[in-house]
Every structure is written in structure tokens, then in C-alpha cells.
Amino acid sequence: MEYLLEVQNARKYFPIYAGGIIKRRYKICKAVDDVSFNVGANDCFGIAGESGSGKTTVAKLILLLEKLTSGKILFEGKDIQKLTPKEVLWYRSRVQTVFQDAGSSLSPRMRVIDIVSEPLEVHWKNGASRKAIQEKAAQVLNSVGLGPNILYRYPHELSGGQKQRVGIARSIVLEPSLVILDEPVSSLDVSIRAQILNLLADIQEERHLSYIIIAHDLAMLQQVTTHIAVMYLGKIVETGETQKVFSNPQHPYTKALLAAMPRPEPGRVKTTPALTGEIGNPIDPPPGCRFHPRCPFAHEECRRQTPSLIETETGHSVACNLVGVR
Amino acid sequence: MVDKIDEALLEVRDLKTYFFTKAGIVKAVDGVSFSLQEGEALGLAGESGCGKSITCTSIVRLLPKPAGRIVGGQIIFEGEDILQKPESEMANIRGKKIGMILQDPLMSLNPVFTIGDQVGETFRLDNIRGALVRQKSIDVLNSVKIPSAAERLGSYPFQFSGGMRQRTAAAIAIARTPKLLIADEPTTSLDVTIQDQFLKLLKEMQKKNNMALILVTHDLGIVAEVCDRVAIMYAGRIVEIGSVRRVYENPLHPYTQALMQAIPRLNRKARRLFQIEGEPPNPARLPSGCYFHPRCFKAMDICRTEYPPVTLVNNDGYVACWLMQKEKT
Numbered sequence: 206m207e208y209l210l211e212v213q214n215a216r217k218y219f220p221i222y223a224g225g226i227i228k229r230r231y232k233i234c235k236a237v238d239d240v241s242f243n244v245g246a247n248d249c250f251g252i253a254g255e256s257g258s259g260k261t262t263v264a265k266l267i268l269l270l271e272k273l274t275s276g277k278i279l280f281e282g283k284d285i286q287k288l289t290p291k292e293v294l295w296y297r298s299r300v301q302t303v304f305q306d307a308g309s310s311l312s313p314r315m316r317v318i319d320i321v322s323e324p325l326e327v328h329w330k331n332g333a334s335r336k337a338i339q340e341k342a343a344q345v346l347n348s349v350g351l352g353p354n355i356l357y358r359y360p361h362e363l364s365g366g367q368k369q370r371v372g373i374a375r376s377i378v379l380e381p382s383l384v385i386l387d388e389p390v391s392s393l394d395v396s397i398r399a400q401i402l403n404l405l406a407d408i409q410e411e412r413h414l415s416y417i418i419i420a421h422d423l424a425m426l427q428q429v430t431t432h433i434a435v436m437y438l439g440k441i442v443e444t445g446e447t448q449k450v451f452s453n454p455q456h457p458y459t460k461a462l463l464a465a466m467p468r469p470e471p472g473r474v475k476t477t478p479a480l481t482g483e484i485g486n487p488i489d490p491p492p493g494c495r496f497h498p499r500c501p502f503a504h505e506e507c508r509r510q511t512p513s514l515i516e517t518e519t520g521h522s523v524a525c526n527l528v529g530v531r
Numbered sequence: 532m533v534d535k536i537d538e539a540l541l542e543v544r545d546l547k548t549y550f551f552t553k554a555g556i557v558k559a560v561d562g563v564s565f566s567l568q569e570g571e572a573l574g575l576a577g578e579s580g581c582g583k584s585i586t587c588t589s590i591v592r593l594l595p596k597p598a599g600r601i602v603g604g605q606i607i608f609e610g611e612d613i614l615q616k617p618e619s620e621m622a623n624i625r626g627k628k629i630g631m632i633l634q635d636p637l638m639s640l641n642p643v644f645t646i647g648d649q650v651g652e653t654f655r656l657d658n659i660r661g662a663l664v665r666q667k668s669i670d671v672l673n674s675v676k677i678p679s680a681a682e683r684l685g686s687y688p689f690q691f692s693g694g695m696r697q698r699t700a701a702a703i704a705i706a707r708t709p710k711l712l713i714a715d716e717p718t719t720s721l722d723v724t725i726q727d728q729f730l731k732l733l734k735e736m737q738k739k740n741n742m743a744l745i746l747v748t749h750d751l752g753i754v755a756e757v758c759d760r761v762a763i764m765y766a767g768r769i770v771e772i773g774s775v776r777r778v779y780e781n782p783l784h785p786y787t788q789a790l791m792q793a794i795p796r797l798n799r800k801a802r803r804l805f806q807i808e809g810e811p812p813n814p815a816r817l818p819s820g821c822y823f824h825p826r827c828f829k830a831m832d833i834c835r836t837e838y839p840p841v842t843l844v845n846n847d848g849y850v851a852c853w854l855m856q857k858e859k860t
Contacts, residue, residue: 255722364810365579394578394749396807399793403803421723424795429802451797465727467752469794471775479731480724483692 207282208243209415210267210383215240215276217262221488234488236262238439239276241514244383244432249409249416251430251447253423253462257484259439260419264385267417268302269293280383298328301376305388307368311360318342318356321374328379342378348411349374349404366397370404377408385417390425402429423466427451435459438495439487441514445521455523457500494526502527539566539607540743541590541711546604548582548589551597557815559585561767562604569710572737572744574754574775577764578811583747586764587713590745591625592618609710626653630704634716636696640688646672646699647684653706667706675702675732694725698732708740715747730757751794755779760848763787766812766822773848783850785827821853829854 217237223230237259244250252260265271267278269285278285280296288296301324304310311320321342329338343356349370360368369389376384389405390398406429409416420426426433427447434444435458443456454460464477482499485491494512497503507526514522548560560582567573575583588594589601592613605612613624625631633639641649650668659667665684672680675698688696697717704712714733718726734757737744746757754761755775762772763786771784782788792805809826812818818825824834833853842855 255724366810394811395751395790395793396578397810398795399804399806400808402795403806406802422795423723424797427797428795428804462723463797465724466797467726467730467750467756468797469751469755469779469791471755471779473755479727481728483694483725484722 208279209246209248209281210244210417211277211279212240212242212263212267213277213279215263215266215278216274217259217266217271218274232488235439235490236487237266238490240436240439240441241276242432242434242441242444244415244417246382246415247409247413248432249418249430251426251433252417252419252436253421253426253433254436255421255484257438257487258436259487260436261387262439263436264302264387264417264419267385268300269296294328298324298379299381300383300385301379301381302385302387303369303372303376303389306392307365307372308360308392310372311368313360316357316359317346317351317363317371320360320371321346321378324375324379342374345374345378346371349377349408350400364397365393366400369393369397369401373401373404373408377412377414380412381414383415383417385419387419388421389418391420391422398425405429423451423462424468435462438485438490440495441524442496443523443525444514449518449521453518453521455517455521455528456496456525457502457527458496461499494524538568540569540571540609541567542605542607543586543590544605544607546586546589546606547602548585548594548599549602550599552815555815558767558817559599559814560589563764563767563769564604565762565769565772567711567743567745569743570737570741571760572734572746572758574758574761575745575747575764576749576751576754576761578749580766580811580814581764582767582814583764584715587631587715587745587747590713591629591631592621593625626656626704626709627707628710630707630709630712632697632700632704632712632714632717634719636693636700636720637688639700640696642688644687645684646686646688646691650684650699650703650706653703657707671702671706672699674705674736675699677702693721694729697721697729701729701732701736705736705740705742709742711743711745712737713745713747716749717746718753719748726753733757751779751790763790766817767814768822768851770823770852771848771850773844777844777847783844783855784823784852785829785854786823789826821851831857 215237216239219234219236220231221234223232240263254260266273285296318339322338325338325341351370390401418430430447433447433450434441437458443450443459454463460477461480464475478501480499491498493509494507497507510526512524512526514524516522517528544564546560546563550557550559563586577583590606601614606614647668651664654664654667669680677683677695677698718729721729748754758775761775761778762769765786771787782791789807793807795804807826812822820836821834821839824830831853839851839853841849841851843849
């Protein structure tokens with residue numbers, strides 16, 4: 206089966222200046238370390254994890270906003286690092302993004318219609334008239350639920366939900382095949398959140414595109430994604446089909462995350478013990494399994510042996526020394 | 532109007548806090564009433580702009596001046612109306628009787644003073660001096676589980692992680708064992724697992740000191756985990772209040788019902804979420820009648836013209852909805 210996007214052993218190391226004037230010394234921040242996953246057509250792929258887990262860096266790598274240290278990312282079978290400048294332009298029209306904070310990702314000096322027209326002006330090189338461009342933009346804005354009375358407003362005149370709708374309209378106006386959404390609803394209120402998530406589902410049904418949704422809210426990811434990867438300190442600890450991962454979580458970190466999530470169920474008794482400690486530092490990650498200092502089940506082997514992803518059932522893989530041994 | 536009367540620690544009666552701006556009067560809090568017993572945890576939940584934070588800043592009288600003013604109502608704390616007290620007495624209540632934890636500990640901790648200075652300040656206010664300040668600071672930091680507290684007294688806030696900063700802020704808030712702790716979105720800036728640790732700590736402290744708690748949050752999951760009772764606010768008013776169990780299992784106000792359905796939950800298969808149409812109203816331009824009626828799918832004629840009176844729910848809070856009035860008659 207051909208995947209739309211293939212990420213193969215992606216690594217991104219950032220050098221961190223650590224002193225020295227004549228001979229500069231650097232430490233290495235392993236933001237993304239040996240990450241592989243595939244996104245098929247019409248998939249909705251979720252990446253979950255706490256801050257510092259590397260989920261946003263993965264998005265930046267796919268968007269060509271950062272260069273890979275090693276590994277490969279293939280889009281429709283093409284290595285995106287070997288694209289010619291012309292192909293990069295094509296790639297950027299196929300892969301679009303929606304940012305977390307809609308307010309700061311929209312230019313305060315541009316009107317809504319101009320914000321959504323801009324990608325068309327860049328990419329429609331066949332001399333489309335301004336009128337045709339604006340018509341297209343208005344039509345897309347209408348499809349995300351923003352009527353003609355919004356077109357000539359500035360972002361500061363819009364509510365949070367409307368701003369996020371403008372961000373979504375801008376990302377789909379070029380009819381891409383992949384949209385990357387980095388925490389698309391975390392800054393929105395509950396009632397608006399549901400509207401945006403439903404809108405995203407409608408868009409996908411209509412346009413048959415793929416999503417990569419980056420978020421820390423597992424309940425939201427469970428409801429909207431088809432596949433999911435849970436990241437911890439730059440590595441994927443568990444991945445697979447969403448229903449399989451959630452109905453049968455294997456990695457102690459996934460279990461702990463699920464238990465730690467506050468749920469609207471009064472009187473819930475937590476069976477999984479709470480995690481102690483805090484997420485480690487990617488500059489000096491712990492040896493062996495990166496989760497072992499916080500893992501209640503860690504043993505000697507976990508301090509030395511870095512676990513790799515092992516398939517425990519079809520379409521469900523876990524990277525844990527304790528899983529698959531028994 | 533009030534849901535429980537007998538000897539409450541805090542009783543807020545018909546509180547009205549308005550902001551007088553160039554664009555007109557903004558009724559941020561418009562007739563909020565609730566009471567709180569000793570050792571009880573109340574969740575104030577609602578979407579942004581519903582007045583939940585302003586209710587809390589009104590209680591400690593820290594409204595932004597001169598725009599914000601309390602124009603009506605009473606706040607009875609330990610039997611006395613604190614709105615009538617002079618500012619000098621108020622300063623003694625804040626911190627000593629009512630502690631507060633704010634959303635962003637980076638903003639509430641001073642970056643140029645050490646943790647020891649800032650925790651110790653609370654004790655110096657009680658005229659404690661010398662080595663005892665240090666000892667007490669270490670004790671209170673230990674109680675919020677700051678590892679090796681004694682060595683950490685000389686650290687600055689930027690050297691602490693987000694979770695440790697928020698625990699330090701909590702240590703300052705509980706240092707003088709207040710009767711009431713107000714926590715305004717205390718975990719919004721924290722990761723899930725760190726949030727879990729902090730909420731556990733909050734509950735522990737509350738139990739140990741028999742402290743009442745007002746927890747402001749937009750996350751109904753957090754309320755369910757920490758609170759005994761919950762008040763749902765919408766556009767400056769409480770639309771429903773009651774025990775967490777009753778409100779979650781049997782929500783009576785259409786807004787509460789819609790909120791409960793709109794939260795993504797684990798183990799629910801449907802891809803589409805229940806959605807509430809429209810957006811919360813602008814508090815400067817509130818709709819007529821019930822403020823929720825433009826978004827309410829059960830709205831009747833009367834909802835468009837008159838704000839509903841409250842209906843008591845068998846000894847368990849109240850609801851402000853015309854539907855409840857209709858059922859009674």
C-alpha cells in the first residue's frame with residue numbers, strides 16, 4: 206500500500222551552545238530521535254505527548270521548516286529533502302498547516318479575504334484575475350461557516366472561533382492533500398471546540414484530505430483520529446490504530462496519561478498510580494528507555510536497553526522492554 | 532436566592548460587578564449568589580468571559596481600578612460583609628484568611644527575588660523573624676513536595692519547572708493557613724501528568740487544613756475530580772449550581788446539558804461531537820431575556836423577554852431556567 210506521507214527514522218538534533226569562546230562547546234538536544242510513521246490517504250493521524258516531547262518539531266520537519274539531521278520523509282513517494290525549489294513550491298501547496306494560536310498567526314493588517322487570498326496569489330501562477338481569486342476565497346470562507354459579512358473585517362474584530370475558522374480556510378484554499386494542525390482547539394472554549402472539530406470532520410469527508418493533529422488532549426484525539434502516536438522525549442512510545450491503542454494501551458506512559466486526564470465523571474476511582482517526577486530534559490535524556498526514571502515498572506534492563514517498537518497486535522506497536530518479553 | 536444558608540463560611544449575595552468603559556457598561560458579574568461551607572470545594576465553571584474570574588477578584592476586592600466597581604450585593608465572610616470593610620482591614624484578610632493561586636505562576640512570582648524571600652515574606656507579615664522564618668518556609672515547601680526544600684530557598688523562579696513554580700505559589704497561598712483558598716485556573720499552564728500531581732496536592736492540603744476552596748476552571752473534568760459542588764456560569768450569572776454528582780448526572784439547565792455533551796470523552800465512538808451553535812454573548816451587548824436563549828434549542832417565547840427566576844432543586848442547588856418554572860406549575 207502506498208502511503209501519502211512516510212516518515213522514516215527521522216532525527217532532529219539541535220546543537221545547544223554550552224560555553225567556550227575560542228573552542229565552542231555544544232551539547233546536543235535530541236528533540237526528535239528515530240521517529241517513523243506513515244499517514245495514508247484520508248487518514249487522521251494524531252500525535253500526543255506532553256510539552257517537550259518533540260511533537261511540534263515533527264510537524265516542522267514535515268513542513269520543511271526545519272532540516273532533518275538524518276532519516277527521510279517521503280511525500281507521495283518523493284524525498285522532500287531532495288525537492289528542487291520549484292518542487293518545494295508545489296510541495297507547499299500540497300501540505301498546509303493550521304497553527305495553535307489563531308490570533309497571532311493572522312496578520313493584524315490584513316482583512317479576512319486577503320488572508321485567504323494570499324496563498325492563491327502565490328500559487329496560482331496562470332494569471333488568475335484578482336476577481337477569480339477573491340471569489341474562490343469567499344467560497345472557501347463560506348464553506349467554513351464565515352458569511353459575506355465577515356470578509357472585509359480585520360482579525361481583531363473576530364472571536365477566537367472565527368479566527369480559527371479563517372486559519373482553516375487559509376489552509377484548505379489550495380486544496381492540499383495533507384493539513385497539519387498543531388493544537389487546533391486548545392485555545393478555544395468547550396462549545397466552540399466542538400464546532401471546530403465537527404467542521405474539520407466535515408471538510409475531510411468532503412475533500413478527502415489527510416490530517417495530522419498534534420494535541421495533548423487524549424479524549425479529543427480518541428474521538429477524531431484514525432491513527433495515533435504517543436511521544437515521550439523525542440521518541441514514539443506507542444502507535445497504532447486509535448481504537449486499538451485506546452482500548453488496550455500497553456505502554457506504562459500511555460496508561461499513566463490516560464489515568465492522569467481529568468474526566469467529567471464524579472467519583473471516578475483511579476486504578477493506575479499517578480506518575481511521579483517531571484518530563485526529562487532532551488539535552489541529556491536518560492540512558493536506556495527514556496521513560497524509566499518515571500516508570501513504576503522500570504527494572505535494571507530499562508536503564509541500559511533502549512526499546513524499539515514491537516508490534517503487539519496488527520496495527521498496534523509499543524516500545525517497551527516489558528511488553529513482548531512475556 | 533441562596534442555596535444553603537446555615538452558617539456558611541462565605542456567602543455571596545446578589546453580587547454585581549460592572550466595568551465602566553468608554554464603550555459602555557460591561558456587566559461582568561450580574562447578580563451572582565452562592566455560599567460555601569467550611570472545608571467545602573466549589574467549582575466555578577464556564578467559558579471565557581462568563582465572569583468566573585471577576586467573581587473571585589471581587590471577593591478579594593482586587594478589581595482593576597478605576598474601571599471595575601462592585602455596584603451591588605454583599606459578600607459575607609465569617610459573618611461580616613467584607614465589602615463594608617476599609618482597605619486596611621482587607622489587607623489583613625487577603626493572604627491570612629483568603630489565599631489565592633493564579634493561573635500563571637511566572638506572573639505571580641517575582642523574578643528578582645529568591646523563592647526563600649517570597650515564601651518567607653508571608654511569615655514576616657505575621658511578625659515572625661529570624662531563623663523561624665527559614666524553618667517555616669522549609670516546612671511549607673516540604674508540604675507542597677518541593678524536593679530538597681532547604682537548598683531550594685536560594686533559587687530564583689526561573690530555575691524552577693512549571694510544576695514547581697505552581698507548587699511554590701500554592702505554598703505561599705497556604706502558608707498562613709487561610710480559611711478559604713481561591714484557585715483561578717491553577718493548572719492551565721501545566722502538562723496533564725503534572726496537573727494530576729498538582730490537583731492531588733490541592734485536595735490533600737484542603738483536607739489537612741479543613742480549608743474551603745473555590746476552583747475556577749473551564750475544564751469540567753477538573754471540577755469532577757476536585758470539587759464537591761459546582762456552579763455553572765454564563766454571561767455573568769450562575770445558571771445552575773448543585774452537587775457535582777447531581778449536576779453531572781442530571782443537568783437541568785439546557786446550557787449545562789449542552790456543555791456536558793460537547794466535551795470529548797474517552798470510549799465514545801461517534802466522530803461528531805454535540806455542538807452548541809453560536810458563541811457566548813458580548814457582555815457589553817447582552818441579549819434580552821435569558822442570556823442563553825439565542826443558543827438554546829428549547830427556547831420559548833418568555834425566554835426572549837424575561838430573565839428566568841431561580842428554581843430550587845430539592846435541597847441541591849438551583850437552576851435559572853423558565854423550563855423549570857413551567858414544570859413546577
